Amino acid sequence: MQVNRELRTNNCSRGRPDPDTLIPYPLETYIYSRYPVLDEREARRRPTHAVIDLGALRRNYRTLKELAKGRSIMAVVKANAYGHGLENAAQALADEGVAYFGVGFLEEGIELRQIGVTTPILVLGGVVGYQAGLFLEYNLDLTVSSPALARRVAEEVRKSGRRARVHLKIDTGMGRIGFNWAAAAVFIDEALSLPELDVVGIYSHLATADDEDGSFTQEQINRFNHALSGLPSMEKPLLRHISNSGALFQHPQGLFDLVRLGISLYGCNPNGLTPPVHLRPVMSLMSEVVFVKRVAESTPVSYGCTWRAPRETTLATVPIGYGDGYPRALSNKGFVLIRGQRLPVVGRVCMDQLMVDCGELRVEVGDPVTLIGSQGNERISAEEVAHWLDTIPYEVTTQISARVPRVFVDGESIA
Secondary structure, three states, X not given: OOOOOEEOOOOOOOOOOOHHHHOOOOHHHEEEOOOOOOOHHHHXXXXXXXXXXXXXXXXXXXXXXHHOOOOEEEEEOHHHHHOOOHXXXXXXXXXXXXXXXXXXXXXXXXXXXXXXXXXXXXXXXXXXXXXXXXXXXXXOEEEEOOHHHHHXXXXXXXXXXXXXXXXXXXXXXXXXXXXXXXXXXXXXXXXXXXXXXXEEEEEOOOOOOOOOOOHHHHHHHHHHHHHXXXXXXXXXXXXXXXXXXXXXXXXXXXXXXXXXXXXXXXXXXXXXXXXXXXXXXXXXXXXXXXXXXXXXXXXXXXXXXXEEOOOOEEEEEXXXXXHHOOOHHHOOOOEEEEOOEEEEEEOOOOOOOEEXXXXXXXXXXXXXXXXXXXXXXXXXXXXXXXXXXXXXXXXXXXXXXXXXXXXXXXXXXXX
């Protein structure tokens, strides 16, 4: 499949800011997609943007595929590809020949089909029977998690004369959706007996694959194997899958036929794990200084006056806030990079702006600001931001809102 994108060479060098100081690649490498389409005027109008390195995404995929030792890969692109931009991320991975895509909801699968993706797509989330027609219309695999749902889907598709492609979901300990592993044989037999269902896969989900203690993960794998023992002999065996990124790194005994990869594809580590291979971060979050002033000691900053200058200092205002997905919880806690130095976010993060204590650093309007990514010898990772928030990097990248333009670059072509 060819990547449906337009490569533009923009010259934004007239006046400040010089985009070559704002972004880590020459402008001619930038790929502008429909999410949203940026032209030169739009790029200059919105200094806050997320740089998405599709070259890093492709390289991560190849690295992880090699680690999977011949198993097929399902690229999980739910939640706008973990905030990275569904269309461009999926197209880049389709070009690499990924075997499957995983999405959270029906509408995400439909969006992939509408942009021309022909790769098999599994909707991982729970479904309701009346959606079955749309699964058929868009050739999407659906998750069936109970005998009742299997019967409802069969009833819905019967009148179409077609068969619904389904994966059976077994609950081995996650406790979300899925049929209990101990009685899986009854579920499997009924699903296979329904002629309207084309059962192509069976899977479960690991709850603690990224924990250092692997005992519960091993228990879940054992339970999954017990469920699989109830499968009859089949001319075309079902696609079996349970492993995620954490399991790929720590539990090779659970790889089976297909490995579902999400956060690791985007260069982030699940739950602070140190992966056995080098992954490249795909997202950088950038902005620039829009206002600078000197303030006296004890000057209050932002709502609630939660921070007061401990000395005379320079404050910089940056046009990004919780409306863009930079959390208010980072008030007086987060850091940014300006002129290669790590500087604290002070006062409460506003909906559209935040303030930075620059001390005696000489800062000017138009200076690049890195909120996630590298600048000089310093780096702020999504994992570090997650640590400040006592959360996980998945949440950090997925909450970058739609009003932040995604600017796509192929860093691999200039690496």
